[in-house]
Amino acid sequence: MSTPREELHALIDSLSDGAAAELLPELRLLKLQAEARNEHPRGSGTWPPAWFGSIEGSATDISERADEILRAEMGRGRQ
Template sequence: MSAERDELMRLVQGLADDQVPEVLDDVRRHLRPVRDKPWPPRWFGSAEGDGTAVGARSEELLAEGFGR
């Protein structure tokens, strides 16, 4: 998790209950619905092959920190 996201979580936890509705309305104005994102994304399936090479190496890739 990024430092900014951690800070946001700390700030939200520190809000008084009566401040939550106003802050929530403000945050919602900055978000777009998930349904606006096409699925699958354009890059999905763009690599050659069927994925078995990556799947066969999954433990090795995870051990190296892939995805962190």
């Protein structure tokens, strides 16, 4: 019995060039997802992180003024 890596190599080697080209984007995505899981393991850190709240905002009442801000911005064209 082969290891999963050996089996994967054998499967890839058996693909046509066209099939390999179709599979490549999906494999890249799987690799990125695996790397993200390894870099940011769930449940292993403390909350809030050390950097949380490390900067000071410019306005403290933005959530209270959300409707007013949205009304003022609606209809403004892109500049």
